Amino acid sequence: MTNAYESLPAWAYYDEGYFQKEMEAVVRPAWQLVCHxxxxxxxxxxxxxxxxxxxxxxxxxxxxxxRVFHNVCRHRxxxxxxxxxxxxxxxxxxxYHAWTWDLxxxxxxxxxxxxxxxxxxxxxxLPEAESCEFLGFIWARLKPGGPSIEDQFAPYLDELSRYRIEEMQPLGRLTLRxxxxxxxxxxxxYADALHIPVAHPGLSGLVGNTYGMEVQGDIHKMWGDVMDTRKDSWSTKLYKSLLPKVxxxxxxxxxxWCYYRLWPNVAFDVYPDQIDFMQFIPLSAxxxxxxEVAYVLPDDRREMQAARYLNWRINREVNAEDTAIINRVQDGMASSSFSTGPLAKTEVCLLDSVRRIREALPKELGERG
Known part of the structure; x- marks a missing residue:
């Protein structure tokens, strides 16, 4: 019998056959953010x-x-x-052959x-994908049906509405990493709080021990308060001192600061000065x-411009640290010595992720254990 406090098996992170089934069951039915x-x-x-x-x-x-169209010519x-x-x-x-459609x-x-x-x-x-507009964003999904995006965000709609997201403008160009x-x-x-004080001194210096997490419906939420700590780097110290009142x-x-993840692969980092959008696009196992791209409200104050630059700098440091971490974990998954690992009862977001995938693919995960 599967232990509810156990991670997914290591092979679920590199097996190509399983990956294809996971995409059909987990990602294809989910709402994807196209743009603002x-x-x-x-x-x-x-x-x-x-x-x-x-x-x-x-x-x-x-x-x-x-409108969200399939970006493919009907001819060839x-x-x-x-x-x-x-x-x-x-x-x-x-x-290719100059077939032409109106907008x-x-x-x-x-x-x-x-x-x-x-x-x-x-x-x-020109065929359209199922799409909608919500919070100023254009959403689409590959497999129609399932809950509406409004229902999925319902537990946090009052919180998010305070940020005037519909009015935001992109800060820079879309980045693919x-x-x-x-x-x-x-x-x-991103849903792992236990590694923050160990692997992210800058982020830890920004939010101290205020880091929290919860799950409501299809949303994973994490949060923290920007506060004075003894771990401040010059970037975090300046960010705290310059961030103006909104x-x-x-x-x-x-x-x-809040992080909202819409299951399974869309997330927002929400700060007083900006919102960072992230999407994890699976390419293979x-x-x-x-x-990713950041969105902001127009604000010409020099303090705000500086705070947004520092926000970007802090996030680049965190992303570099995360890249090293996930590479180490991916490498370790291939080891014959590792199959599954225990999850703490406080790791509510990770536990919910594992539960959802097991429920979506019970046969595939049950056959190999």
């Missing part, structure tokens, strides 16, 4: 998302609506729009159309792409 509405402010602006061999693109139409399957983002004012044109997905031009016997443009509408590890290594690491936030959120 302010990433595509103008007609024809677009942002792409490639995940599990699906090519998606969010495009703002002439009617002002943002060519990718239509290139890059992470861009603009195609007016129309979406295939670079609402209607096929409007086919060269040599008379040569296609029995051809009807209406049969070749490849990692030679299983996607769960990254997701597990008028629309109540006093208890002026120095408060041992390869993952971290997709």
């Amino acid at each position: 509405q302010n990433d595509v402010p103008n007609v024809g602006d677009y942002v792409t998302l490639d995940i599990l061999n699906e090519r998606l693109v969010a495009v703002r139409g002439k009617d002002g609506k943002v 399957g060519s990718r239509l729009l290139e890059g992470n983002d861009g603009s195609c004012p007016g129309r979406i044109r295939c670079p 609402e997905g209607t096929l409007v031009n086919v060269p040599y159309e008379r040569d296609f016997e029995g051809f009807d443009r209406a049969d070749h509408f 490849p990692r030679a590890v299983n996607w769960k290594q990254i997701a597990d690491n 008028d629309h936030l109540p006093d208890h959120l002026q120095r408060h 041992t390869e993952t792409l971290i997709r």
Whole structure:
């Protein structure tokens, strides 16, 4: 009988056959964040998302609506729009044979159309993925059905609404960071509070012993308060001293940090000065792409600009430390000496992750143990 306080087996972090089944059962049915509405402010602006061999693109139409299309030509399957983002004012044109759609997905031009016997443009509408807009973000999922994004975020909607997320603008460009590890290594690491004082002196210096965590529904939440500690680095000390008051936030959120993970692979780091979005894109059993960008409210104060730079600097240090950690863990999973490990009862987010995967794949995990 499986122990509820035991990790997933090591092979679940590198077995390719199991990975494919996990993607179908766990990731494909989940909501994925494509972009913020302010990433595509103008007609024809677009942002792409490639995940599990699906090519998606969010495009703002002439009617002002943002639609999420499959970014694939209906003729020969060519990718239509290139890059992470861009603009195609007016129309979406295939670079291979020039089939062309309007921004609402209607096929409007086919060269040599008379040569296609029995051809009807209406049969070749650009297909849409299931999508919605929530908290100012454009979401899509590959397998329709399941809970709405509003229901999933319901336990924390009042908290998140205080940050005026719908009004935020991207701070810089979307970044893609490849990692030679299983996607769960990254997701597990972000949900692991026990390693903070050991592996992250900077982060530990920022929040001290205020780190907490909980699970409500499909959301894993972690938090801490920015406070004075003896572990301060110069970056954290300056960040604390320069971070200005944010008028629309109540006093208890002026120095408060929260991490919200929407199961299984979308997360937000929420600070008074900005929100960092992260998405863990599985590529293979041992390869993952971290997709991330920060969002901010317009604020020209010099103190705020400096605080945001320091926030970025602190996070880069933490990311470098995390990269070293997850590489060590991924390497260790292949050892014949390791099969599973114990989980503490306080590790509520990790325990919930393991439970969800076991429930999604009981046969696959039960057969091999």
